[in-house]
Amino acid sequence: MIELTNVTKTYNGTHKAVDNLTLTIPQGEIFGFLGPNGAGKTTTIKMITGITSPDQGSILINGVDAIHNSLEAKRQFGYVPDSPDLFLRLKGLEYLNFMADMYDVPKELRKQRIDELAGRFSMENVLSDPIQSYSHGMRQKIVIMGVLIHNPSVWILDEPLTGLDPKSSYTLKEMMKEHTNAGKTVFFSTHVLEVAEKLCDRVAIINKGVIRFCGTFKEMQEHFKSNESLEKIFLEMTGHE
Numbered sequence: 057m058i059e060l061t062n063v064t065k066t067y068n069g070t071h072k073a074v075d076n077l078t079l080t081i082p083q084g085e086i087f088g089f090l091g092p093n094g095a096g097k098t099t100t101i102k103m104i105t106g107i108t109s110p111d112q113g114s115i116l117i118n119g120v121d122a123i124h125n126s127l128e129a130k131r132q133f134g135y136v137p138d139s140p141d142l143f144l145r146l147k148g149l150e151y152l153n154f155m156a157d158m159y160d161v162p163k164e165l166r167k168q169r170i171d172e173l174a175g176r177f178s179m180e181n182v183l184s185d186p187i188q189s190y191s192h193g194m195r196q197k198i199v200i201m202g203v204l205i206h207n208p209s210v211w212i213l214d215e216p217l218t219g220l221d222p223k224s225s226y227t228l229k230e231m232m233k234e235h236t237n238a239g240k241t242v243f244f245s246t247h248v249l250e251v252a253e254k255l256c257d258r259v260a261i262i263n264k265g266v267i268r269f270c271g272t273f274k275e276m277q278e279h280f281k282s283n284e285s286l287e288k289i290f291l292e293m294t295g296h297e
């Protein structure tokens with residue numbers, strides 16, 4: 057569960073990137089975070105994950121205060137950034153072991169998880185290769201595998217489907233469903249509105265740092281008295297400002 061209450065972030069003293077944002081993402085939910093370029097999605101995600109601090113407001117992850125108890129909060133989630141920095145000289149397997157070490161994943165369990173994740177993402181045959189030889193999509197997959205290796209309860213994914221081939225994209229979406237069906241939480245940002253419409257239990261639309269709508273797609277259609285797709289309603293909502 058992720059709870060943000062009255063969270064604000066200002067850059068350079070004047071530019072409010074996120075303005076008094078309040079949002080609750082309960083367990084068992086795939087939650088899509090949508091908004092145009094520069095809307096404040098990554099800034100929000102960076103505050104949830106402790107990369108940057110809010111000017112005001114509170115952030116709880118599974119009830120743990122992400123601002124004042126950040127180490128414990130970090131154990132609750134796995135985070136896939138939008139443009140990850142990778143240790144390119146490491147081999148895929150070395151990177152996964154490094155991530156498993158960071159999260160104290162026991163040796164036996166990590167082997168089992170690596171085998172399972174590599175199988176699901178068709179990465180078994182490249183784990184002995186250096187990451188610098190990987191394609192963009194393979195790099196994205198090794199990052200996702202590294203994040204999931206400690207089996208975090210809350211998944212926070214910034215544009216996770218970018219660069220994935222159709223099979224890997226399908227696999228990740230299936231894994232998101234399995235994770236939330238097991239009562240856990242998935243929070244992800246995307247510009248692919250068809251995916252959000254099909255996959256998410258609820259979405260929030262942020263524009264210029266302010267949440268413009270939060271709810272199910274059906275609630276959105278009712279709210280805007282529209283039978284249109286999420287894409288159409290999104291463009292109506294954000295396009296004319």
Ligand SMILES: Nc1ncnc2c1ncn2[C@@H]1O[C@H](COP(=O)(O)OP(=O)(O)OP(=O)(O)O)[C@@H](O)[C@H]1O
Nearest residue numbers: 067068071073091092093094095096097098099100
């Ligand atoms: N480090 C920073 N310093 C100054 N301004 C920043 C910084 N990071 C983001 N901003 C500004 O804050 C606003 C929100 O940016 P943010 O990256 O959160 O948007 P976003 O919704 O993730 O956009 P995109 O979809 O393009 O990734 C933008 O106006 C951006 O220029």
